Amino acid sequence: MTSSPNTILLAGCGHMGSALLHGWLKSKLPLRLYVLDRHYQPPAGAPVTVWRTLADIPEDFRPDMVVLAVKPKGADAFLEALHERLGRGLSHATLLSVAAGRSCANLAKASGGMAVVRAMPNTPAAIGAGTTGLYSAPDVPPARAALAAQLMKAVGAVVEVPHENDLAAVTAISGSGPAYVFLLAELLEKAGQHLGLNAETAKLLARNTVYGAGEMLHEDPLSAEQLRRNVTSPGGTTEAALKVFMAPDAWPATVERATEAAAHRADELSQ
Numbered sequence: 163m164t165s166s167p168n169t170i171l172l173a174g175c176g177h178m179g180s181a182l183l184h185g186w187l188k189s190k191l192p193l194r195l196y197v198l199d200r201h202y203q204p205p206a207g208a209p210v211t212v213w214r215t216l217a218d219i220p221e222d223f224r225p226d227m228v229v230l231a232v233k234p235k236g237a238d239a240f241l242e243a244l245h246e247r248l249g250r251g252l253s254h255a256t257l258l259s260v261a262a263g264r265s266c267a268n269l270a271k272a273s274g275g276m277a278v279v280r281a282m283p284n285t286p287a288a289i290g291a292g293t294t295g296l297y298s299a300p301d302v303p304p305a306r307a308a309l310a311a312q313l314m315k316a317v318g319a320v321v322e323v324p325h326e327n328d329l330a331a332v333t334a335i336s337g338s339g340p341a342y343v344f345l346l347a348e349l350l351e352k353a354g355q356h357l358g359l360n361a362e363t364a365k366l367l368a369r370n371t372v373y374g375a376g377e378m379l380h381e382d383p384l385s386a387e388q389l390r391r392n393v394t395s396p397g398g399t400t401e402a403a404l405k406v407f408m409a410p411d412a413w414p415a416t417v418e419r420a421t422e423a424a425a426h427r428a429d430e431l432s433q
C-alpha cells in the first residue's frame with residue numbers, strides 16, 4: 163500500500179534546511195515540498211515550490227508538517243508571523259524544529275499551539291551522513307512523530323532521546339561536533355606547515371587523515387580507544403604526541419569544558 167504524500171513546508175533553507183531538503187529530494191519519501199526562504203535557489207527541475215516571503219504563501223495552504231530551520235533568535239517571531247498568516251491552516255500541522263535551544267514550550271506558544279517535535283541534526287546531513295537527536299512532545303500524534311523520524315533518517319542516523327533536556331547534550335556532542343572535527347583538520351594542516359611541509363601537502367594529509375579515521379570509526383567495530391591503541395607503538399611517535407594531548411589538563415579537560423559550554427549555551431537559548 164502506498165501512503166498519500168505529506169505536505170511539508172520547510173521554513174528556512176540555509177545551511178541546515180538545504181541539507182535536509184536535498185536529502186528529501188534524493189529519498190523515495192512521498193512528499194509535497196514547499197520552501198520558504200529569501201534566497202534559496204532549488205536545483206533545476208526539482209519538484210519543490212519556493213516562496214520568498216510569508217505573504218507569498220496562499221492563505222488556504224494546509225501543511226501536514228512545518229520544518230523550522232531559521233536561526234533560533236528569530237524563531238518565535240517567525241512562528242508568530244506564520245500563525246498570523248495561516249491561522250487555522252496550521253491547526254492540523256505538526257512543527258518539526260531544528261532550532262538549537264528553542265524548547266517545545268516556547269515553540270508551541272509562538273505557533274499558536276502546534277504539537278512540536280525537536281530535532282538536532284548536523285551539517286554532514288548534506289552528504290547523507292548526518293546524525294540527529296530527536297524528541298517528540300507528548301501531544302504529537304504517533305504518525306507525525308514517525309514522519310519526523312523518516313524525514314531525519316533521509317539524511318543520516320537518528321537517535322530518539324527520552325527527555326527534551328537531553329537535546330542540550332546532543333547539541334554539544336553531535337550538533338556542534340563537526341566544527342570540532344573541522345578545527346582539528348585546520349590545526350593539523352597548520353602544524354604540517356609548521357613542520358616544513360608545503361601548504362597543499364599539509365592540507366591533503368590533514369583532511370585525508372580525518373576522513374580515513376572517520377571511515378574507520380564508521381566501518382570498524384573496534385572501540386575508538388582500541389583504534390587509537392592500534393596506532394600507538396610503545397615508545398614510538400604517536401605515544402610522544404599522545405602524552406601531550408592526553409595530559410589531564412589537555413584534551414580530557416578541554417573537551418569536557420568545551421562541550422559543557424555548548425550544552426550550557428543550548429540551555430541559555432531556551433530561556
Ligand SMILES: NC(=O)c1ccc[n+]([C@@H]2O[C@H](COP(=O)([O-])OP(=O)(O)OC[C@H]3O[C@@H](n4cnc5c(N)ncnc54)[C@H](O)[C@@H]3O)[C@@H](O)[C@H]2O)c1
Nearest residue numbers: 174175176177178179199200231232233234260261262283
Ligand atoms: N548549521 C548547523 O550546523 C546547524 C546544526 C543543527 C541545527 N541548526 C539549526 O538550524 C537553524 C538554521 O541554521 P542555519 O545554519 O541553516 O542558518 P542559515 O542562516 O544558513 O539559514 C537560515 C535561512 O532562513 C532564511 N530565513 C530566515 N527568516 C526568514 C523569513 N522570515 N523569510 C524567509 N526566509 C527566512 C534565511 O534566508 C536563511 O537562508 C538554526 O536554528 C540552527 O540552530 C544548525
